[in-house]
Amino acid sequence: MKRLLPFEIDQAVSFLKKSIPVAFPTETVYGLGASVFDPAGIEAIFRMKGRPSDNPLICHIDALDGLFLIAKDVPKIALDLAAHFWPGPLTLVLKKQESVPYCVTGGLETVAARMPKHPIALELIARFGKPLAAPSANLSGKPSSSTADHVLMDFAAEESVVIDGGRTEIGLESTVLLLTEEKPQILRPGSVTAEQISEIIGYSVGVGGEMEKKASPGARYRHYAPKARLRVVREFGEMEEGAFLMSTEEREGYNSVSAANLYALLRQADDENCDEIVVVCGENSWKDLAFRDRLLRASNHNGQV
Ligand code: TXA
Numbered sequence: 001m002k003r004l005l006p007f008e009i010d011q012a013v014s015f016l017k018k019s020i021p022v023a024f025p026t027e028t029v030y031g032l033g034a035s036v037f038d039p040a041g042i043e044a045i046f047r048m049k050g051r052p053s054d055n056p057l058i059c060h061i062d063a064l065d066g067l068f069l070i071a072k073d074v075p076k077i078a079l080d081l082a083a084h085f086w087p088g089p090l091t092l093v094l095k096k097q098e099s100v101p102y103c104v105t106g107g108l109e110t111v112a113a114r115m116p117k118h119p120i121a122l123e124l125i126a127r128f129g130k131p132l133a134a135p136s137a138n139l140s141g142k143p144s145s146s147t148a149d150h151v152l153m154d155f156a157a158e159e160s161v162v163i164d165g166g167r168t169e170i171g172l173e174s175t176v177l178l179l180t181e182e183k184p185q186i187l188r189p190g191s192v193t194a195e196q197i198s199e200i201i202g203y204s205v206g207v208g209g210e211m212e213k214k215a216s217p218g219a220r221y222r223h224y225a226p227k228a229r230l231r232v233v234r235e236f237g238e239m240e241e242g243a244f245l246m247s248t249e250e251r252e253g254y255n256s257v258s259a260a261n262l263y264a265l266l267r268q269a270d271d272e273n274c275d276e277i278v279v280v281c282g283e284n285s286w287k288d289l290a291f292r293d294r295l296l297r298a299s300n301h302n303g304q305v
């Protein structure tokens, strides 16, 4: 994989035209994108990542009219949320248009859509002229990429490109909100909070729960995982000598976790060949909920890989 500079977007477009996925920065993490309407490009994304084919992709648009190319029967609440949060880290799950291939949606009748808040992502979609289906640009099951170097490490041998936009601003993936059931439901906590969503729609929104595994195939798989064993604890107790220590609160002697550095720290632990990572994670704030979601999956808490 080759690094492109931001003014070389046109080169990335020519790869997309040949059904070769390209990596690009968003405000959350780097994405690996191909045209929503190009099954060959979509297939290449799944192959490159080693991603299970039933785990659907998020479709990225650069303007609101793009939403109607991929989703139908869009409810007013979706438009209200889009008006408030887009461009930004909120993904809306809606009914899919017939033209969106099932390989993008993992066989589902729904489609996930978001407008990223990053000039390079928006420019790439605009110049290519079609929405881009793009999962996070990492090997399936590995931590997401918040720098172009992370992407280059995971896809070194691929004949593709990454547009280097520096470190991503947020570092954690978007909030995923399901809007096709009776009640809106957050399937993945991200930097847009339940409270912020509730404020716009006028009532409180559900988080996770039983719906999650059914509706969001991604929630079934072990994710974001470093090679080291990872334990999430409430307090530090007796610990193995040599463990890589992290904490979501500021603590002396520990690597303090922020949205911006979470995945970089997990990758660092692997670079240092640590056998074990121990993370203290709170349970009270929205941020802790978002960290806990990623960390429990990284620790393979739910037993599924
Ligand atoms: O911030 C982000 O969302 C990043 C950037 C690149 O936009 N993308 C990202 O994509 O994190 P990915 O593929 O790593 O995660 C997408 C999540 C998965 O958990 C997937 O199951 C869920 O969204 N998803 C996608 N389409 C869905 C659908 N139709 N119904 C329910 N969940 C869906």
Ligand code: MG
Pocket (backbone or CB within 6 Å): 135, 136, 144
């Ligand atoms: Mg991902």
